[in-house]
Amino acid sequence: MAFEAIFDKIISGTGTTTVKEDWYEVMLIPTGKKVWPGFGSFTSWDKQLSFELRANKPGQSAGTLVATDKLDMVGVSAGAYALMDIFKSGLVSQKTAPMTALSTGVEKLWLRVVGSTNAAGVFDWQLDYSELTE
Amino acid sequence: MPVALFDQLFQGSGNVGTLGYVDLGIIPTGKRFWIGKASYYAQTKQIAFELRTNSAGNSAGSDAATTLIDAASVKAGATLNKDLYQRGRLHKVSIFGTGVERLWLKLKAKSATQGYYEYSIDYTTE
Numbered sequence A: 001m002a003f004e005a006i007f008d009k010i011i012s013g014t015g016t017t018t019v020k021e022d023w024y025e026v027m028l029i030p031t032g033k034k035v036w037p038g039f040g041s042f043t044s045w046d047k048q049l050s051f052e053l054r055a056n057k058p059g060q061s062a063g064t065l066v067a068t069d070k071l072d073m074v075g076v077s078a079g080a081y082a083l084m085d086i087f088k089s090g091l092v093s094q095k096t097a098p099m100t101a102l103s104t105g106v107e108k109l110w111l112r113v114v115g116s117t118n119a120a121g122v123f124d125w126q127l128d129y130s131e132l133t134e
Numbered sequence B: 001m002p003v004a005l006f007d008q009l010f011q012g013s014g015n016v017g018t019l020g021y022v023d024l025g026i027i028p029t030g031k032r033f034w035i036g037k038a039s040y041y042a043q044t045k046q047i048a049f050e051l052r053t054n055s056a057g058n059s060a061g062s063d064a065a066t067t068l069i070d071a072a073s074v075k076a077g078a079t080l081n082k083d084l085y086q087r088g089r090l091h092k093v094s095i096f097g098t099g100v101e102r103l104w105l106k107l108k109a110k111s112a113t114q115g116y117y118e119y120s121i122d123y124t125t126e
Helices: none
Strands: A009-017 A021-028 A034-044 A049-056 A068-076 A080-085 A108-115 A121-132 B008-016 B019-026 B033-042 B047-054 B066-074 B078-083 B102-108 B115-125
Touching: A009 A021, A009 A108, A009 B066, A034 A049, A034 A068, A034 B066, A049 A080, A049 A121, A068 A080, A080 B066, A108 A121, A121 B066, B008 B019, B008 B102, B033 B047, B033 B066, B047 B115, B066 B078, B102 B115
Parallel strands: none
Antiparallel strands: A009 A121, A021 A108, A034 A080, A034 A121, A049 A068, A049 A108, B008 B115, B019 B102, B033 B078, B033 B115, B047 B066, B047 B102
16 A cells, blocks of 8 residues: 655654753754654653754754754653654644755754753653655 | 554553563564554553564564664553554554564663553554
């Protein structure tokens, strides 16, 4: 049975944050493409964390607030899991959906992880996404 | 009579320490499993559940021999129902089987104390 889903790619990772604000590189956006994130899954094992999915502005590559735009965010309690529905169940059109800009070869997708303490916190993340050429 | 898309079911239960691999079964030759919905329960501690497919030619239940299809975690005493179809926007599938590959459920927890879990996964074979 032929089937074409929109979000046909998956990327995942794990990390440990020991500061109140941490930046993790999700991926280097392929040149000439933009990333359309659909759904994110986040687990926080030890402490409450908020996860922001952020994309570099055109020509930028640093993991900082100034160099990025926020696509979506979700908060996760200690020992819990949350789904980030960036696609908004299809209620947002592709024209206005959060996605990165077309990459020039340097732009990245970032995960900004924020907690209220410096205690160590382990987390897992997963992103279902698509790559577009326009 | 309506015909549901995901007409088969994996279900089971057990106890896990910090890590475990549950064999959900061999992937039929020339076919693959398409996962629609997963329900997970963790009775006494937080457990992460990862659906993983063997990569081509592999059959072991290990990180090296598998790739991730989807992951979720459940806090202690809770159940999570995860929609892996999302009205057709997702297509969570295993690899096409060649006669050896299997579908696995990887369980992960921080606490080494044995924790009881249950799972129920709706799927179809295509």
